[in-house]
Amino acid sequence: MMKKAENIIVGISVGDLNGIGSEIILKTFEDTRMLELCTPVIFANVKIMSFAKKNLDATIALHGIDKIDQLLPGKINVLNVWKESVTIEYGANDENVGKYAIKSFTAATKALKEGQIDVLVTAPINKYNIQSEEFKFPGHTDYLNQELEGDALMFMVQDDLRVGLITDHVPVNEVASQLTEALIKSKIETIKKSLMQDFGISKPKIAVLGLNPHAGDGGVIGKEDDEILRPTIKKLFDSGTLAFGPYPADGFFGSGQYEKFDAVIATYHDQGLIPFKTLAFGKGVNYTAGLNKIRTSPDHGTAYDIAGKGIADFNSFKEAVYLAIDIFHSRNEYAAMTEKPLKIKEKHL
Structure with missing residues (x-):
């Protein structure tokens, strides 16, 4: 059975909190028509996203949740991956902030792997400050290649x-x-x-x-x-x-x-x-083609030089959301087309 558009769950990893990730996410979903295409779930912390919202002087409502099954269609859901406060200094390369970027990303990947979200859209990370004993990957793609099926x-x-x-x-x-x-x-x-x-x-x-x-x-x-x-x-x-x-x-x-x-x-x-x-x-x-799950991201980085100024262009991130949804539909249609001949064949055996 095909999912209704608004029930397609788009998981979003928040990226580097000192970059433009939070800004481009919030700007994308300021247009409430986006909520007719999907249900977003931002893997972060509702206080952090509220701070970014205040900095942008945005009026959108955020729905904080502690479990994925608490999400509400028609709302911008924020899943609390952590509870503690994080110091935000826009434009700064901060190893501590890098840890939270990875907390968001790995939690979102786990949800994608377990089918709790339908697609994943990742905001930009800093490839240098994410490195640790627990995470030794050049970026998103290499980690996804390890965690998901495919190449x-x-x-x-x-x-x-x-x-x-x-x-x-x-x-x-x-x-x-x-x-x-x-x-x-x-x-x-x-x-x-x-x-x-x-x-x-x-x-x-x-x-x-x-x-x-x-x-x-x-x-x-x-x-x-x-x-x-x-x-x-x-x-x-x-x-x-x-x-x-x-x-x-x-x-x-x-x-x-x-x-x-x-x-x-x-x-x-x-x-x-x-x-x-x-x-x-x-x-x-x-x-990221070749995997059994769908992940997209914008074609740019953290943009520290303009972070926190409210001037970031969010179009690439919005296009990443659109493409993830389009591919989700295409895969379902392709699966239906390829499975149909098999069912017909079995029927005549």
Whole structure:
């Protein structure tokens, strides 16, 4: 049975309390029409969110709860993950605040894992002040990959522009050594599956960017493109996956060539994210594809320089909420479509 829109539970991790996370969350749900699309649950503390609300001079009502089953549809629910007070100093890099960002995130992930929330939207964290003996991950994605089923892939999305990564938070001097046939196949197949089940594209076309300048120029500028990428892409294509490339990365976006494909996969972080953020910044969404649960986030960081000033642009966070809901619906529709033939077949046995 399909859930009614307002009953889709969107869990939200609050991010770095000294950044713009609380602000963009509250600004998103100031528009009460958002509560017709979902029921938000902010994993934080109602006093902290009330402090942020007062700083913004916002008039929205917050509903504090101590257990997830106390949430109310049509309300902005705040689940008290902790009770103690936390000192907020907007713009400051604070290890103590980093601990609370992780308390919020791990509690929200647990709720997602246990099916208490339907999707997760994460506000920005500081990758430096979250590190501890209990949490030794470069960011959200790596932790989610450990806790949830599947193989996580960073997938940047803005309308029909979708950019995935073969390697993500890897030093540039290590990228070439990590480009194996197995990894390339895995990431392309993950994107293919996501395009089908999450975006409703039945026969997705995927472009792969080359590692080296001019995709190696026939081996003159590096051999990885000809020796690893090209043969792997051909194997995938021959097996029915519509993967193409490797394409020289320098002119691929500027020429509009990306518009011919349903997704583009870059070999490393900046190769994909620089053009994506140039084209989509402020409205782009970071989606963790490949997992059995749905997580999205805005395409920006904590923005310490403007934190607490009430001037943060919340559109990327709002788009992250929209995309999480859209993917939730798409997955349900995809599951219904793929299960129906099986039921028909069983009926005639």
